[in-house]
Amino acid sequence: MARTTTSLNPTQVEKAKPKDKEYSLADGRGLLLRIKPNGVKKWVFNYPKPFTKKRSNLTVGTYPDISLARARELREEYRALLAQDIDPHEHREETHQKKSEAINTTFELVARQWMEIHSTKVSAGTLANITRYFEKDVFPLVGKLPIEQLTAPKAIKVINKIVGRNSHEIARKVARRMNSVMTFAVNAGIVHHNPLAGIRELIPATRVKHQPSLPPEQLPRLMKAIRFSSAKIATRCLIEFQLHTMVRPGEAAEAEWSEIDEEKGVWTIPAKRMKMERDHIVPLTPQVLDILETMKPLSAHRKFVFPSNIDPKRPANRQTANKALRDMGFTGQQTAHGLRSLASTTLNEQAFDHDVIEAALAHVDDNEVRSAYNRAQYLERRKVMMGWWSTHIENALAGKESESTSNVLNIKAS
Numbered sequence: 001m002a003r004t005t006t007s008l009n010p011t012q013v014e015k016a017k018p019k020d021k022e023y024s025l026a027d028g029r030g031l032l033l034r035i036k037p038n039g040v041k042k043w044v045f046n047y048p049k050p051f052t053k054k055r056s057n058l059t060v061g062t063y064p065d066i067s068l069a070r071a072r073e074l075r076e077e078y079r080a081l082l083a084q085d086i087d088p089h090e091h092r093e094e095t096h097q098k099k100s101e102a103i104n105t106t107f108e109l110v111a112r113q114w115m116e117i118h119s120t121k122v123s124a125g126t127l128a129n130i131t132r133y134f135e136k137d138v139f140p141l142v143g144k145l146p147i148e149q150l151t152a153p154k155a156i157k158v159i160n161k162i163v164g165r166n167s168h169e170i171a172r173k174v175a176r177r178m179n180s181v182m183t184f185a186v187n188a189g190i191v192h193h194n195p196l197a198g199i200r201e202l203i204p205a206t207r208v209k210h211q212p213s214l215p216p217e218q219l220p221r222l223m224k225a226i227r228f229s230s231a232k233i234a235t236r237c238l239i240e241f242q243l244h245t246m247v248r249p250g251e252a253a254e255a256e257w258s259e260i261d262e263e264k265g266v267w268t269i270p271a272k273r274m275k276m277e278r279d280h281i282v283p284l285t286p287q288v289l290d291i292l293e294t295m296k297p298l299s300a301h302r303k304f305v306f307p308s309n310i311d312p313k314r315p316a317n318r319q320t321a322n323k324a325l326r327d328m329g330f331t332g333q334q335t336a337h338g339l340r341s342l343a344s345t346t347l348n349e350q351a352f353d354h355d356v357i358e359a360a361l362a363h364v365d366d367n368e369v370r371s372a373y374n375r376a377q378y379l380e381r382r383k384v385m386m387g388w389w390s391t392h393i394e395n396a397l398a399g400k401e402s403e404s405t406s407n408v409l410n411i412k413a414s
Contacts, residue, residue: 005026005027005028006028007027007028008025008026008027008033008068009068010067010068012025013025013033013041013063013068014064016033016035016041017035018035018036018037018038018039019035019037020037021037022034022035022036022037023035024044027068027071027072027075029075029079030045030046030047030075030078030079031043031044031045031046031060031071031072031075032044032045032046033063033071040062041062041063041064042059042060042061042062042063043059043060043061043062043063043066043071043074044057044058044059044060045057045058045059045060045074045075045078045088046058047078047079047082047088048082049087050082050085050086050087051085056089058078058088058089058092060074060075061074103146104146105146105147105148105190106143106144106145106146106147107138107139107142107143107144107145107146107147107150107181108134108139108143108144109147110147110181110184110185110188110190111134111138111139111143111181113184113188114180114181114184114185115127115130115131115134117184118130118180121271121272121277122271122272122277123272123273126272126277129173130177133170133173133174133177134174134177137158137161137162137174138158138174138178141154141157141158141161142154142155142158147182147185147190147191148190148191150182150195150196151195152195152196152198152199155175155178155195155196155199156199156202158174158178159171159174159175159199159202159203162174163203163204168203168204171203172200172203175196175199175200175203176200178196178199179194179196179197179199179200182194182195182196182197211335211337211338211340211341212330212332212333212334212335212338213334213335213338213339213341213342213345214330214333214334214338214342215345216342216345216346216349219342219346219392219393219396220396220397220399222330222334222342222396223393223396223397224397225328225329225330226239226240226328227397229324229327229328230327231324231327231328232309233294233298234295234298234299234306234307234309234316235316235320235321235324236324237291237294237295237306238252238253238306238316238320238321239321239324239325239336239339240291240393241255241288241291241292241305241306242321242336242339243339243342243343243393244285244287244288244291244386244389244390244393245267245282245284245288245386246282246339246340246343246344246360246361246386246389247269247280247282247340247362248275248337248340248362249318249319249321249322249336249337250273250318251269251273251274251280252306252321253306253315253316253317253318253320253321254273254304254315254316254318255267255269255304255305255306255315256303256304256305257299257300257302257303257304257305258303260284260292260305262284262289262292265283265284265289266281266282266283266284267281267282267284268280268281268282269281269282274362275362276362276363280362281379283379283382283383283386283387285386285387285389285390285391286390287390287391287393287394288390292305299312304316306320319336321336322335322336340361343360343361343389344357344361346389346392347385347389350388352385352388353381353385355378356378356381356382356385357385359378359382360378360382360385360386388402391403
């Protein structure tokens with residue numbers, strides 16, 4: 001016949017006196033009150049371990065810190081774990097370890113881990129900028145915070161501090177990087193969700209300051225100024241190369257021969273050199289290939305297509321084209337970056353597909369699925385569009401009218 005244990009009552013627990021030797025009072029279902037000779041009273045849960053059924057004791061807590069009612073609640077929680085073949089002692093240790101790791105795993109620690117991994121995907125300059133932004137604005141406010149305690153309101157305080165300096169673009173970059181760190185933390189199993197996913201939406205919109213750019217009808221003037229300027233041949237080629245390919249000044253200035261496949265007629269700019277950190281394929285028109293032929297005697301034996309005048313082992317300065325344009329008399333009228341606007345305006349006026357133009361400019365699409373589709377599907381259409389653009393530039397120099405785009409716009413239906 002099973003032994004019946006009478007449950008304890010609060011008075012028994014309170015009045016229990018110490019004896020010469022330690023003894024226990026049973027409350028039933030594995031809960032014991034252990035009274036030591038020094039008067040200390042401890043709750044103990046005695047249970048059979050899962051699978052082995054070996055008896056084990058788990059200290060629940062000290063009375064009166066843990067009341068009889070609370071001790072019984074904990075006993076039932078432990079019994080519920082045992083019903084699932086989970087050892088309550090091991091479960092408690094794992095829980096404590098996770099909490100300890102969470103407290104010691106700060107946002108700065110995870111951010112630096114993310115930077116280390118990210119360093120292989122971006123240029124040294126980009127990584128230096130990220131590190132500088134974080135050390136200046138992020139770490140002082142939330143760096144020592146356990147990462148699981150970082151919330152959107154706390155991150156927004158960081159962003160608002162940057163916005164307060166009227167540095168909206170930096171604020172957007174920092175918000176994007178903080179979001180990336182949290183996504184990394186989720187994927188690494190450090191946190192369960194990313195609370196910063198939408199914080200960029202809270203940054204106030206600002207009027208974009210566009211780079212000066214000539215109207216499309218002044219392209220002939222620009223081309224003649226470039227062709228007949230006193231700038232070095234490499235500098236003139238650099239400007240025309242950027243104009244034809246529609247890339248950013250830095251992407252053109254730092255072009256490497258190893259990135260160019262003349263046989264396939266494409267230039268693949270690696271993600272680490274791109275603003276949006278993904279590979280960008282540029283179709284090379286016959287006019288661009290002619291520019292490269294002009295550069296071969298000057299730099300084909302070197303790493304960079306447009307080497308620096310000071311140190312040929314390094315690329316041309318990103319400001320080389322801007323300085324040359326100023327020397328040609330285009331101060332306040334045309335910048336190197338503005339060449340992209342000139343191309344975009346012209347192509348939009350000629351009714352080319354806006355999405356194809358955006359793809360050629362390597363502008364980011366926040367919709368990742370659509371973005372991947374666009375990169376795959378638009379390349380052939382970009383080849384046709386950029387072929388028209390290069391011919392248009394060539395005609396502008398020769399004083400000829402470009403043919404109608406009606407013959408090429410049928411690619412929109414393909």
